[in-house]
Amino acid sequence: MKKKAFIIVFLFLLSNYPLINAQPWVTVFEDRVKIGETIIVGDYKIDVTLEKNEMKPYAIIYEDEEIKKVVGQGNLTEIGNMRIVLGSYNAENEDVFVALQYKPSLTKEISPKNGASFEVGDYALKVIESGNESVLLSINGDEVEVKAKSVRVYDKLALEYTEEVLKVYLANIQVKREERKDYELYYPFKGLKVKTRDEVQIPITVHNNGNEELKLQLRVLSKPFGWEVKFLDESGRYEVDEIALNPKSSSTLTLFIKIPENAKGTKEIRFAVGEEIGEITIDVVRDEVVDIAIPLLNVESEAGQNITFPITLRDRGEEKVVKLEVTEKPASWDAYFLMGNQRVRSFLLEGEQEITLFVKIPRNAELGEHRIKFSVNGIEKNVSIFVYKTYKGEPAKVSVTVKDEEGNFVKKAKIIIGNKTAFTDSYGKANMELKPGEYKVLIEKEGYETVEEDVTLEDGEEKTLEITLTKLPYYFELEGSGDTVAVTAGSIGSYTMSIKNLGKEEDSYLLSTFDVPEGWSAEFYYAESPMRKIKINPGESKEVTLRIVPPFNAQPGEYNLTIAVDSSSGLEKRINLVVKLIGEYKFEMYPETPMVNIKAGKEGIAYLSLENTGTAPITNIKFEVSAPQGWDVKVTPQVIPELRSLYFEEGGVRGISGSENRLTVTIKVPETTPAGTYQITITGKGDQAQASTQITVRVTQSSNTAYIGILVLVLTFGAVIWMMRRVGRR
Structure with a gap:
């Protein structure tokens, strides 16, 4: 026994030195582990346990509470980035040698140069000497030589030196160890030989060896498809999924197994009490006249697909009438048997015959697993389909293409489906979204006969309709x-x-x-x-x-x-x-008298005429005046509400604007204004047009003012003559 264990461990340790260019492995754990203890490596949990009948140790590997592998003694098992081997078992100490290796990840890749240093995780590395044959390193103060074309392992590091390139791998993983559970599991037998439709009850005893109360969950880990397996209490009357054990006490359960009529061959059932795993092998003996082979038992599909299950039937040396029946299927699903392209319910079997179970999944099927049960000459069988995608509740999409009798696209054709309406584009196409259901499709187009069709739309369905319209004789x-x-x-x-x-x-x-x-x-x-x-x-x-x-x-x-x-x-x-x-909006302004004479200091009046020379009235005309500074000029009226066209008619008589088209302009000239000619600009601005005109004002002086002017001139000339004489004497 010891020799065998030594050889196993030796072979395991040899795996630390893989061939060149192979992924290196790093040993992260090697020790003797008590039966019942647990080792945790990253996401994996490894329970070390003992098979009670043969007294052989084995390990159960879990990932997220799901059993991934069961490892027996002496077997090197690889799972993910880890591999494990169980060595020698010591019955007296109830422990087994366990070694774990982990596949490290490439962390650094360099061309080593003398004196270069770097860090990988918690390790400080320095290149002491590098050459073609090897590289000498200092790792956390220890000298480590890595030869060319080989791998050297140091603690959780793996170092590979190839073609003057140093690759450093790090197994950055934590390993924890938990003490064993203080309970044991016993059941009297592992193998049974039964017949179809038998019911088997297996007693299972659980002992609590500890000093505290235990609560253990009961689970069926694996069973044949269609079999009924469950835990019952000791009386066999009630189904249970958890038990409670007082310290130093025991409890007996019943594992109930019902063998279906279509069962055959050797099957395995695995169950768990807490974290203890049990396994039972059942050999089913049956006598069938027709052999039924169904290679596909469970398939995955999205809703709306058609699934076929091939079935092979073989007789036992004599002709048999085979009767087929689908006994159970989900509501709204369709399932039937095909022989070639023909639907069949019974036929004469001679030798071997291939048939097909055809299943049509509706597009609104529920997500999850659905079972279809059927019988062959009364022998019950079943298959299942797992629907991973459904279109339930999704609108249907309809694409309608409309053409005429000559194959030309008809644009602007009116498509009515339910309460929705659409029109075809230049390519005769129209797209619509509708709820699933049955509809009448109405296609209308001027110059064509109306077409009506029935259509059924399923959830999320994409349907294409091609419609041909016939032209009317006259349109x-x-x-x-x-x-x-x-x-x-x-x-x-x-x-x-x-x-x-x-x-x-x-x-x-x-x-x-x-x-x-x-x-x-x-x-x-x-x-x-x-x-x-x-x-x-x-x-x-x-x-x-x-x-x-x-x-x-x-x-x-x-x-x-x-x-x-x-x-x-x-x-x-x-x-x-x-x-x-x-209409044409246009008007003109002009003075009735070209020039107005006004004496300085006096007031004068001028008249302006306005004429609408367009064809439409001009409204809201207001006036602006531009005159010499100090002059007072007023326009009356200040606003003309409407200036009608010269060519308007009333009662069939053409007329022109009357007095409302005449403006009075009052001009007051300041007394100090010199005589002369002055211009006044008047601008009329309406809502639709504007016009301007000018009034010329000639300003004259009064007679007294003239005399005063002559006197000023005489005095001025006299003063000049006197000044000239006086200057001349000097």
Whole structure:
């Protein structure tokens, strides 16, 4: 026994020196471990336990409370970044030698130079000497030589020197050790031979060897698909999932196992009481007339897919009538049997036959596992499908493509599905989103026969519909260049419209106008020629122009008229047109007297006339005055609310503006103003236009003022002569 253990450990330690270019391993734990103790390495937990019947140690490796592997004595087992081996077992001390290695990660890669130093984790490294054959390092004060093309392990470091490159690996992992549990698990047998539909009850005894109360969970870790396995109390009446044990006491449980009718072969059941693992092997003996082979038992799929389970049936040397029946399936799922492409419920089996269980998953299937049960000649079987993606509650998407009989895309076709409406684009396509359900699809387009179809939409479904529309024998489309046209008074307005024959036959069209304002002219032209009727071939279109001429005295505003197009086949189209007549806003101001004479210090009056020379009224005219400084100029009235056109008509009589178009300008000249000619500018500003004019004012002096001026001149000349004589004597 000791020799065998030594060889195992020796082989394990040899694995510390892998071949060149292989991933190195670092030993992170090696010691004797008591049965029941636990070693924790990173995310892994290793429970060391003992098989009670054969007294052999083994280790159970957990990751996140899930059993990943069970390691027996003498086996080198690798899991993730760790490997483990169990060596010799000492029955007297109840301990086993355990060695653990961890795959370190590459932390540093350098070309070593003498004297270079660096740190890796808690290790300080310094290059003492490097060469082609080896590199000598100081690690935390210890000299370590790494030979070329080899790996050297130092504590949790692995060092590899290849082609003058030093690679440093670090096993940065913590190892903890927990004491063993103070309880034991006993059950009388590990192997059973049973028949189908048998019920087996296995007593399991749990001893609490400790000095404290224990609460242990009961779990079934693994069982054959379709088998019923559960824990019952000692009486076998109640199902339990946890037990409580007083110190130094025992409790007996019952492991209940029900063998299904379709069971066969050797099966294993694994269970756990607390952290103690138990295992039972059951050999099922059965006598079947038909062998049933189902290679696929559980598959994964997203909702909306079709799944097939191949089934092979073999007889036992004689012909048999095989009856097939799907006995259970999820609601709204569809499942049936196929032989080739034919649905079958029974057939004559001779030798071997392949059949298929076809399962259609609805798109609104619930997430999770779903079971389909079926029977072959009364032998119950089942398979399951795990739905990992569903479209439940998602809207369905419908893509509709509309074409005509010649395969051309039909644009602006109206698509009505439920309470939603869409129109096709230039490629005849329209996309819509709707809730799952059954709908009527209505497709309408002027000039085509209406099409109606039924459609069923499932959750999240993407469905494509192709619709063909048939043209009507007679139909035309009338399109205008808008519903308004602007015309300036006294000019000609143009409105263009297109007539397109969408029918299958040639047709002619009569054009006319209604509600044309009195005095207006409205005529149709095609190719610069007046016309009233036009003939158009199928599929062709022609442009017609309506020329509108308002009378010269028409007032600005909006006028309505109607364009009518009637086909010889009895169809008619109308355009209600609004004609916006735009007026000309313009007025003039001029003085009635070109010049006004005013004496200095006096007041004078001038008159201005205003005339609206446009075609539309001008409103809210106010006046601004520009005059010499100190002059007082007033305009009366200060505001003219409306200045009507010279050409307005009332009662059929043309008139002009009256007194309201005359302005009175009062001008007061200061007394000190020298005689002369002066200009006054008056500007009228309305809401729509403005105009300006000038008044010339000639200022004259009074007679007294003239005499005073002459006297001043005489005195001035006298003073000059006296000064000249006096200066001359000197």
